[in-house]
Amino acid sequence: MNTPPDAPAPTAPAPTSLKDRIRIDIEELIMSGEWQPGTRIPYEHELMLKYDCSRMTVNKALAFLVERGLLERRKRAGTFVAIPTVHKALIDFPDMRTEVTELGRHYDFDLIRRIEREATAADRSHLAIAAGPVLQLDCLHFADGTPYAYETRIINLALVEEARTARFDREPPGCWLFEHVRWSDARHRISAINADAAIGGLLAVRREQACLQIERWTWRDTGRITYVKQIHAGETYALRAEFRN
Amino acid sequence: MNTPPDAPAPTAPAPTSLKDRIRIDIEELIMSGEWQPGTRIPYEHELMLKYDCSRMTVNKALAFLVERGLLERRKRAGTFVAIPTVHKALIDFPDMRTEVTELGRHYDFDLIRRIEREATAADRSHLAIAAGPVLQLDCLHFADGTPYAYETRIINLALVEEARTARFDREPPGCWLFEHVRWSDARHRISAINADAAIGGLLAVRREQACLQIERWTWRDTGRITYVKQIHAGETYALRAEFRN
DNA sequence: AAGTGGTCTAGACCACACA
DNA sequence: GTGTGGTCTAGACCACTTG
Numbered sequence: 001m002n003t004p005p006d007a008p009a010p011t012a013p014a015p016t017s018l019k020d021r022i023r024i025d026i027e028e029l030i031m032s033g034e035w036q037p038g039t040r041i042p043y044e045h046e047l048m049l050k051y052d053c054s055r056m057t058v059n060k061a062l063a064f065l066v067e068r069g070l071l072e073r074r075k076r077a078g079t080f081v082a083i084p085t086v087h088k089a090l091i092d093f094p095d096m097r098t099e100v101t102e103l104g105r106h107y108d109f110d111l112i113r114r115i116e117r118e119a120t121a122a123d124r125s126h127l128a129i130a131a132g133p134v135l136q137l138d139c140l141h142f143a144d145g146t147p148y149a150y151e152t153r154i155i156n157l158a159l160v161e162e163a164r165t166a167r168f169d170r171e172p173p174g175c176w177l178f179e180h181v182r183w184s185d186a187r188h189r190i191s192a193i194n195a196d197a198a199i200g201g202l203l204a205v206r207r208e209q210a211c212l213q214i215e216r217w218t219w220r221d222t223g224r225i226t227y228v229k230q231i232h233a234g235e236t237y238a239l240r241a242e243f244r245n
Numbered sequence: 246m247n248t249p250p251d252a253p254a255p256t257a258p259a260p261t262s263l264k265d266r267i268r269i270d271i272e273e274l275i276m277s278g279e280w281q282p283g284t285r286i287p288y289e290h291e292l293m294l295k296y297d298c299s300r301m302t303v304n305k306a307l308a309f310l311v312e313r314g315l316l317e318r319r320k321r322a323g324t325f326v327a328i329p330t331v332h333k334a335l336i337d338f339p340d341m342r343t344e345v346t347e348l349g350r351h352y353d354f355d356l357i358r359r360i361e362r363e364a365t366a367a368d369r370s371h372l373a374i375a376a377g378p379v380l381q382l383d384c385l386h387f388a389d390g391t392p393y394a395y396e397t398r399i400i401n402l403a404l405v406e407e408a409r410t411a412r413f414d415r416e417p418p419g420c421w422l423f424e425h426v427r428w429s430d431a432r433h434r435i436s437a438i439n440a441d442a443a444i445g446g447l448l449a450v451r452r453e454q455a456c457l458q459i460e461r462w463t464w465r466d467t468g469r470i471t472y473v474k475q476i477h478a479g480e481t482y483a484l485r486a487e488f489r490n
Numbered sequence: 491a492a493g494t495g496g497t498c499t500a501g502a503c504c505a506c507a508c509a
Numbered sequence: 510g511t512g513t514g515g516t517c518t519a520g521a522c523c524a525c526t527t528g
Contacts, residue, residue, distance in 0.1 A: 005432040005462060017497065031427045031465060044514070054499045056301075059514080076507040076513045084423055087338035087461070089433050091486060094331040178329055182276045186488035187250040188334050192437035192455040192479030210437040210455035210479070216332070217250060220276060234437030234455070241336060243431035262516065289495070299518045304495080321494045321526040 005240070022051055022061035030070055030081055037083040041071070044079075089241035093188070093214070095174035096141040096149060096230075105143040109172050113138035116157070116164070123154050126217065126227035133157040135164065137173045140202055147203045149237075153228040160225060177226060185219040190239065193231070203233045210234040250485070267296055267306035275315055275326055282328040286316070289324075334486035338433070338459070340419035341386040341394060341475075350388040354417045358383040361402070361409070368399050371462065371472035378402040380409065382418045385447055392448045394482075398473040405470060422471060430464040435484065438476070448478045455479040 016024070029035045042050070047058040062079060065071040072082045100107040115136040119127065123134045135155040141148045153173055155163045166176055195209040203211070212232045218225045261269070274280045287295070292303040307324060310316040317327045345352040360381040364372065368379045380400040386393045398418055400408045405426055413421065440454040448456070459475045 005434070019497080027429075028466075031429050033427055037424075043512090045512095054501085055514095056500090056517095057498060059516090060497095062514090073514060074507080075505075075515080076509090076511080078513070084427075085339065085343060087340075087431065089336050089338060089431065091334050091336050091433075092331045093334060098330060179282075182278055182329075183488070184272075184276050186332060186334065188336075188486040188488075189250070189483050190435060190457070190486065191483035192457040192477075194439075194453065194455045194479075208439065208453045208455075210439040210453075212435070212437040212457075221273075232437075234439075238434050238436035241433040241435065243428070243433075264516075288493090290493095299520085300495095301498095301519090302517060304497090305516095307495090318495060319526075320496080320524075321492085321528085323494070 018051065018053055019057050019060045019064075022047065022053075022058060023064055026061070026065060027070065035081050037081050039081045040078045041081065087243070089243055091239060091241040093216070095172065095178055096151070097172055097175050100141065100143045100148060103143065106145070108142040108145070110140045110142075111137065111168050112140055114168065126154055127156045127224045129156065129158070129223070137168055139168075139172060141172070148232070150199060150202045150231045151228060153226060155226045156224055159220065159223055174228070181220070181225055183218045183220050183225060187217045189215040191215075192234070195231075195233075199231055203231070205233045205235075212237055212239065214239075263296065263298055264302050264305045264309075267292065267298075267303060268309055271306070271310060272315065280326050282326050284326045285323045286326065332488070334488055336484060336486040338461070340417065340423055341396070342417055342420050345386065345388045345393060348388065351390070353387040353390065355385045355387075356382065356413050357385055359413065371399055372401045372469045374401065374403070374468070382413055384413075384417060386417070393477070395444060395447045395476045396473060398471060400471045401469055404465065404468055419473070426465070426470055428463045428465050428470055432462045434460040436460075437479070440478075444476055448476070450478045450480075457482055457484070459484075 026035075026041065035041060044055050044058045044062065048055050051058065062071060062073070066073055069084075069088070070082055071079055073079045094102070096109070097107045113136065117134060117136070119129060119132055119134045124130065127134065135157050136153065137155065138150075138152045140150055151174070155173075155177075157164055160177075160181055162180055163176075166180075168176065191213050193211050193213045195203065195205055195207055195211050197207055199205075199211065200207045200209065205211070211234050214230045214232075216228050218227075271286065280286060289300050289303045289307065293300050296303065307316060307318070311318055314329075314333065315327055316324055318324045339347070341354070342352045358381065362379060362381070364374060364377050364379045369375065372379065380402050381398065382400065383395075383397045385395055396419070400418075400422075402409055405422075407425055408421075411421055411425075436458050438456050438458045440448065440450055440452055440456050442452055444456065445452045445454065450456070456479050457477045459477075461473050463470045463472075
């Protein structure tokens with residue numbers, strides 16, 4: 001469906017700290033257009049006087065807005081309203097069990113395949129390794145008994161040895177990894193694909209049905225931990241992302 | 246294609262401030278698994294002693310990690326390693342011209358339709374208004390002369406009056422809005438659709454081709470500014486998102 | 491009741507970029 | 510040089526929560 005999302009929750013009136021009041025005041029001056037992109041805003045020293053506070057407090061408010069991308073600071077020159085170039089959005093990829101449960105539906109999954117092997121060419125490419133043992137886990141996620149998503153995953157056993165002995169018949173691999181492995185970075189790729197006969201059969205959709213495909217490569221400092229590809233039937237699934245400055 | 250992305254750029258060795266050293270130390274203890282999720286970490290006072298610095302400096306480092314979702318703080322109890330529940334990722338939605346140009350390709354666009362009208366039922370739903378004038382702008386974006394994306398947009402003229410007189414024959418609507426309107430919030434919806442005959446014709450793909458559809462609703466405090474739907478031919482397009490905790 | 495984090499102060503020194 | 514922001518200090522009071 002094509003229903004617009006709810007309006008953003010009004011920002012909590014909250015026990016506003018002075019730092020937040022300064023921050024919000026400036027945000028509003030920028031949003032309203034009163035302070036145009038490129039404008040120099042008052043120096044920290046001037047804001048100290050205006051809000052009758054210490055420089056540290058002003059500094060915290062400004063630092064927050066810099067991290068959000070609303071301001072830019074240049075030494076000796078001052079602080080400027082940033083010129084926007086991109087829409088940034090924050091997107092949540094919960095694990096499947098959490099995602100389905102939060103929809104108020106009953107979650108279940110089938111482990112379709114579990115293969116331990118030496119890395120194939122494709123595995124080596126995804127995990128950026130020259131060789132080594134990997135574990136492939138394919139499973140189908142259900143919501144209220146209906147196929148929800150198909151997932152195929154490769155785990156680098158050299159980095160996650162515990163996966164060798166883990167049982168994935170009760171706990172889905174995504175959950176297990178969440179609890180057992182920390183990652184320092186991840187990259188996602190979101191694309192649209194046409195269901196082939198195999199995917200169509202698994203997800204119970206017609207051939208050619210447009211599906212949303214999410215791929216994720218996960219790193220830890222020491223190397224790549226896992227590669228996962230998730231496929232959702234398009235008509236019933238959509239990702240949601242929130243603005244994030 | 247299904248090529249894995251490049252490894253994340255190594256974090257700049259940078260002129261590390263003390264605050265950052267503390268932050269990085271703690272990050273590494275968490276990432277390595279030495280401090281498991283749920284663990285209480287040392288009190289601010291203990292960290293002051295360890296790093297021989299003021300409490301403010303420790304506090305800044307911890308506040309940063311809280312905002313990143315790596316730590317949770319409870320008064321009177323202490324600071325704890327957060328238990329992860331979702332993968333968060335940051336995704337950029339540049340405007341089409343920027344996006345295509347950054348790919349090193351030549352950008353061009355055609356304005357297909359420009360309609361000023363009283364809001365229809367669909368417009369009212371997307372903009373959450375009871376009535377009022379809207380502007381619909383449909384256009385086709387090209388990269389190196391090849392169709393890149395189809396875009397249909399509705400602008401709330403009550404909030405963006407300047408759009409009435411703006412010319413959209415040289416500058417694409419997305420760019421124009423970037424420069425003229427600030428938003429305070431936006432919601433995105435990403436889904437997969439099958440090309441119908443009309444979309445297939447515009448994007449030069451076969452019927453049923455899976456396409457990636459991105460919808461965006463944009464707010465300012467005072468109301469909804471615009472709704473836009475962008476459709477990319479699936480095989481040639483993918484969104485990329487970075488981990489962001 | 492006690493001790494945590496939340497917030498703030500009124501200074502300070504420094505590096506850097508600009509004039 | 511000069512003045513900006515970057516960073517840090519050594520305190521302080523308070524609210525909250527939890528033992």
